[in-house]
Amino acid sequence: MTHPELDPTTSERTTAFRSPGPFDPEHGHEQVVYCHDRASGLRAIIAIHSTALGPALGGTRFYPYPTEDDALADVLRLSRGMTYKCALAGLDHGGGKAVIIGDPARDKSEALLRAYGRFVESLGGRYVTACDVGTYVADMDVIHRETGHVVGRSEVHGGSGDSSVLTAFGVFTAMRACAAHVWGSDALRGRTVGVAGVGKVGHLLVGHLVDAGAQVVVTDVSTRAVERVRAEHPAVDVVAGTDALVRSTLDVYAPCALGGALDRATVDALSAKIVCGAANNQLADDGAGHLAERLLERGITYAPDYLVNAGGVIQVSDEEEGFDMERARHRVEGLFATTEAVLARAAEQGISPARAADHLAEERIAAIGARFPYLRR
Structure with a gap:
């Protein structure tokens, strides 16, 4: 671990370290930075997992973690994802x-x-930040006043605006690819799709599904969110609670709310043949593989969440070229072919789609990744 360095002009303290002993040597992080600014009360952690393919990209989560250890565990897990x-x-x-x-x-x-923006700037381009839970487009505009290494800004500040637009489109695109894999046609007309969580992304996903002729059933803890969907799409059905939705007769289940949506009880209760939703970290066993294998055993096609919800990161990354919605949308359409490739690999090798997705990602990193971490020169 390097010694802390104090900037006397800002009272900002940074401590950085590279893959210490407790980190898994195969999957360890390149750098973890603790950020503290006494004047503003900032306490933050930036985790750079890998720069093999380029600068690390990932959002900033603003959350009342019970302890610093909880915050560290979360940022390490999320950055690796x-x-x-x-x-x-x-x-x-x-x-x-x-x-x-x-x-x-x-x-x-x-x-x-x-x-916080000054800390991002101090990393010299190794880390590019964006929105996440608790941060919004307006926050990125403020951070941008201190650093150019931020995406997800408002359109008036040269950004792409709300990334939920292409996140939802990406989920819909991947869902069509799943339908083609399972039923031989990517058409969702007449299929019953259950959407758990109709906030920003779920709400937009419902619109795509209704336009495609699907029968949509929704649930959300927010009555306001449900009322908004019903006002726009009167034909949508509503059930009270996720348990009721999971036990409904569905063709597709789309978790679009909190992580951990797929626990053993949920997996065993599902009637759906496809799980494809926008929520992060859907498998409640935290990637251990047991639930992915159980879905495979039950004949349920699971579209890995980090594949399905990549539309948002594709959208904001496009800002680095000068954002163009049509170009970004075209790139998100590529998730159809990627989903096809993941499901084909899984079927050929008799493994879960979650494992197949990991393998494809690891192969790309190994094939074209830089031998040395990214450094701005």
Whole structure:
């Protein structure tokens, strides 16, 4: 571990270290940075998992973690997931993530966000940040005042705006690929799709499904979110609670709310032949593989979440070329072919799609990844 360095002009302290002993030597992180600014109250951790394919890209999560250890565990897990997401999406980016410890409703301020932006800038382009839970487009605009290494900005500041637009389109695209794999046609007309969570992404996904002629059933803990969907799409059915939705007669189940949506009880209760949704970290065993294997045993085609929800990261990464919605949308359409490739690999090798997706991502990193971590020169 390097010694802390204090910038006397800002009172900002950074501690960085590279793959210490406790980290898995195969999957260890390149760099983890602790960020503290006393004046604004900023406490943040930036984790760079890999820069083999390019600068690490990943959002900033603003969340009231109970302890610093909880924050560290989350940022390490999320940043590693971003390496796989970017690799499978065909981006020239590695994986990174940041967490700001605190309640965004109480602790977020311009001073705090700008202090955070200075820490991002201090990494010299090794990490590019974006929105995540608790941060929004307007926050990225503030961070951008201190660093150019931020995407997901508003359109007036040269960004792409709300990334949920292409996230939802990507989920719909991957779902069509799953349908083609399972039923021989990518048409969803007449299929019953259950959407758990109709916030930003789920709400937009429902619109795509209705336009495609699917019968849509939804649930959400927010009555306001459900009412908004029903107002726009009166034919949508509503059930009370995720358990009721899971036990409904479905062709496709789309978890679009919290992580851990697929536990053993849920997997065993599902009637759907396809699981394809926008939620992150859907497998409640945290990638151990047991639930992915159980889905395979039950004949349920699971589209890995980090493949399915990559539309948002594709959208914001396009800002680096000067954002163009048509170009970004075309890139997101490529998730159809990627989903086909993952499902074909899984079927050929008799493995779960989750494992097949990991293998394809790892192969791309090994084939074209840089021998040395990315350094801005």
